[in-house]
Amino acid sequence: MADINLMDIIKEKNVVYKKTKVLTDKVMHYCPGCGHSTTHRIIAEVIEEMGIQDKTIGIAPVGCSVFMYDYIDVDTQEAAHGRAPALATAIKRLLPDRYVFTYQGDGDLAAIGTAETIHACNRGENITMIFINNGIYGMTGGQMAPTSIEGMRTSTTPYGRDAHLMGHPIKMTELVAQLPGTYYVTRQAVHTPNLVRKTKKAIRKAFEYQALNRGVSFVEVVSNCNSGWKMSPVQAVKWLDENMLPFYPLGDIKVPEK
Amino acid sequence: MDEDFVLMKGNEALAEAAIRSGADGYFGYPITPQSEVMEYLTAAKPWEHTGMVVLQAESEVAAINMLYGGAGAGKRVMTSSSSPGISLMQEGISYIAGAELPVVIVNVVRGGPGLGTIQPSQSDYFQATKGGGHGDYHLLVLAPASVQEMADFMPLAFDLAFKYRNPVMVLSDGAIGQMMEKVKFQPQRPRMTDDELPGWATTGKKPDRERNIITSLDLDPYRQERFNQKLVEKYRKMKEEEVRYEMFQCEDAEYVFVAYGTSSRICQKSVQLARERGIKAGLFRPISLFPFPENEIEALTSHVKGMLSVEMSAGQMVEDVRLSVHGKIPVEHYGRMGGVIPTPEEIVDVLIQKFIGG
Numbered sequence: 001m002a003d004i005n006l007m008d009i010i011k012e013k014n015v016v017y018k019k020t021k022v023l024t025d026k027v028m029h030y031c032p033g034c035g036h037s038t039t040h041r042i043i044a045e046v047i048e049e050m051g052i053q054d055k056t057i058g059i060a061p062v063g064c065s066v067f068m069y070d071y072i073d074v075d076t077q078e079a080a081h082g083r084a085p086a087l088a089t090a091i092k093r094l095l096p097d098r099y100v101f102t103y104q105g106d107g108d109l110a111a112i113g114t115a116e117t118i119h120a121c122n123r124g125e126n127i128t129m130i131f132i133n134n135g136i137y138g139m140t141g142g143q144m145a146p147t148s149i150e151g152m153r154t155s156t157t158p159y160g161r162d163a164h165l166m167g168h169p170i171k172m173t174e175l176v177a178q179l180p181g182t183y184y185v186t187r188q189a190v191h192t193p194n195l196v197r198k199t200k201k202a203i204r205k206a207f208e209y210q211a212l213n214r215g216v217s218f219v220e221v222v223s224n225c226n227s228g229w230k231m232s233p234v235q236a237v238k239w240l241d242e243n244m245l246p247f248y249p250l251g252d253i254k255v256p257e258k
Numbered sequence: 259m260d261e262d263f264v265l266m267k268g269n270e271a272l273a274e275a276a277i278r279s280g281a282d283g284y285f286g287y288p289i290t291p292q293s294e295v296m297e298y299l300t301a302a303k304p305w306e307h308t309g310m311v312v313l314q315a316e317s318e319v320a321a322i323n324m325l326y327g328g329a330g331a332g333k334r335v336m337t338s339s340s341s342p343g344i345s346l347m348q349e350g351i352s353y354i355a356g357a358e359l360p361v362v363i364v365n366v367v368r369g370g371p372g373l374g375t376i377q378p379s380q381s382d383y384f385q386a387t388k389g390g391g392h393g394d395y396h397l398l399v400l401a402p403a404s405v406q407e408m409a410d411f412m413p414l415a416f417d418l419a420f421k422y423r424n425p426v427m428v429l430s431d432g433a434i435g436q437m438m439e440k441v442k443f444q445p446q447r448p449r450m451t452d453d454e455l456p457g458w459a460t461t462g463k464k465p466d467r468e469r470n471i472i473t474s475l476d477l478d479p480y481r482q483e484r485f486n487q488k489l490v491e492k493y494r495k496m497k498e499e500e501v502r503y504e505m506f507q508c509e510d511a512e513y514v515f516v517a518y519g520t521s522s523r524i525c526q527k528s529v530q531l532a533r534e535r536g537i538k539a540g541l542f543r544p545i546s547l548f549p550f551p552e553n554e555i556e557a558l559t560s561h562v563k564g565m566l567s568v569e570m571s572a573g574q575m576v577e578d579v580r581l582s583v584h585g586k587i588p589v590e591h592y593g594r595m596g597g598v599i600p601t602p603e604e605i606v607d608v609l610i611q612k613f614i615g616g
Contacts, residue, residue: 053462053463054462054463054464054465055462056462056463057331057460057461057462059327060473066475069469069471069473073463073469074462074463074469075459075460075461075462075469075470075471076460076469076470076471076472077326077327077330077460077471077472077473078357078472078473078474078475079323079326079327080323080326080349080350080353083319083320083323083326083350086315086319086320086321086323086324086326086327087323087327087330088327089313089324089327090283090285090311090313090325090326090327090328090331090333090335091328091331093283093313093328094282094283094311094328094333094335095331095461095462098462115316115317115319115320116316116319116320116323118316119315119316119320
């Protein structure tokens with residue numbers, strides 16, 4: 001076999017994929033296999049492809065993705081735990097021609113921030129809400145989340161979540177789909193290449209719909225937290241498929257009427 | 259009388275003045291005794307003429323975070339509430355101070371603690387002037403004593419908020435909010451254009467600048483400490499430049515009432531009653547409660563024999579008065595609580611009882 005000079009291959013004409021410019025060069029702090037990195041990348045790619053970097057304002061949550069602003073190169077506000085939809089409400093109403101998105105985990109969006117989530121959705125704020133559901137509090141070390149499924153072991157449900165004792169996991173996405181203020185509601189995942197492509201389409205739509213001024217576009221991403229779940233990345237993906245997805249089935253829940 | 263004057267409630271005057279200040283947004287939640295603010299704004303529909311946004315939030319928690327978002331976008335935003343509602347906002351106010359955002363918060367104080375009463379009180383002085391939420395921070399606090407000042411302090415509050423990138427609180431009470439007086443408004447100020455929005459605001463990252471980030475988070479303790487020192491320096495500058503106060507018959511006074519807001523209005527009458535009884539009394543009225551006019555109060559110790567801090571509280575501002583005089587003269591406190599307003603006569607009686615005897 002002939003010697004191959006790498007420099008002959010690494011050329012612009014041979015590029016099949018490259019990092020979007022809307023992602024910074026900072027190395028992400030997320031654990032290997034975590035869905036945050038993939039979802040960040042998708043959001044950044046959508047912003048670049050739509051050409052809206054100069055019109056986009058993001059809201060970061062509290063949790064592992066608190067540092068979203070280190071990675072996605074757009075103007076960003078860091079909200080108190082659960083309050084991202086309140087920030088987004090004001091920003092969008094005061095700057096109505098901008099694209100405003102929130103990025104929240106399950107504890108942020110479905111526990112401490114439930115009121116802000118429900119009421120922003122019910123008012124029909126013209127924003128995009130990205131909801132990362134990994135069924136656990138990752139940053140604080142793996143405690144029960146509102147979306148932890150029954151039987152799930154966490155550091156505060158060491159014998160598994162018992163619905164009689166700790167309440168039921170909440171299906172926030174189905175819940176907000178009932179509200180007249182949501183325009184597009186979907187549940188996606190990012191742990192296989194095919195699902196990544198589908199999620200990107202969903203997030204693209206969720207941003208594009210802001211131009212129509214029809215209300216909230218809400219994208220849940222069912223994700224994994226191998227560190228919080230105390231599993232390897234591969235085990236975590238398998239566990240997600242076998243345990244999370246039966247309870248949180250993927251697909252559109254509310255789509256705009258034709 | 260000048261026909262530009264109108265008769266209005268304090269809460270309504272503040273709402274009208276907010277529109278005329280060129281405010282971009284009001285976000286609030288109803289609570290007695292300040293609900294007239296949002297009622298006035300929604301009836302006036304400023305969104306049709308100035309473009310000001312008015313939104314009834316789902317809670318005070320949401321409202322204060324709407325302020326965070328709006329101020330982070332560089333806009334002039336405000337809220338109003340009363341004591342229990344202001345308590346709910348404390349988390350957000352701390353974040354706003356930590357992110358250095360300019361917002362205006364009006365507290366029309368009622369009696370507490372807890373649900374307390376709906377009548378006027380001054381029992382939120384500590385909360386307003388000492389921080390209120392978690393972490394080392396201060397609000398700049400202005401205390402109006404009339405319906406006219408409810409109006410005048412709105413543009414002033416916005417200007418100070420932007421000058422210092424710091425939350426400003428207008429600390430009023432149920433009496434000033436509810437009473438009607440004549441008021442004259444300043445002309446309508448224009449709202450900021452997109453080009454006039456501050457450079458640090460999140461308005462969308464233009465290619466010629468780095469992204470703007472609004473946050474109060476820094477996990478590096480040394481960087482966080484440097485930021486804390488920056489805040490300390492900001493508060494020091496406020497003490498240098500923003501002390502506001504009024505003196506009434508203090509020149510020859512042997513005894514001085516120290517009182518703000520509604521109490522200062524009552525004490526004006528007490529000064530007159532005391533002088534009719536042969537007591538040389540005066541009134542020192544702090545207008546800025548933070549920064550507190552400590553040097554100006556200390557200066558009075560050259561000829562004043564004693565001070566009576568009159569507050570509708572169990573004694574909160576009195577601590578700052580005592581700190582100001584450095585033990586040179588006695589400082590006593592008189593307060594009514596729970597929504598009870600003292601009379602000018604009882605204040606004079608207390609002055610005599612505590613300082614003169616007989």
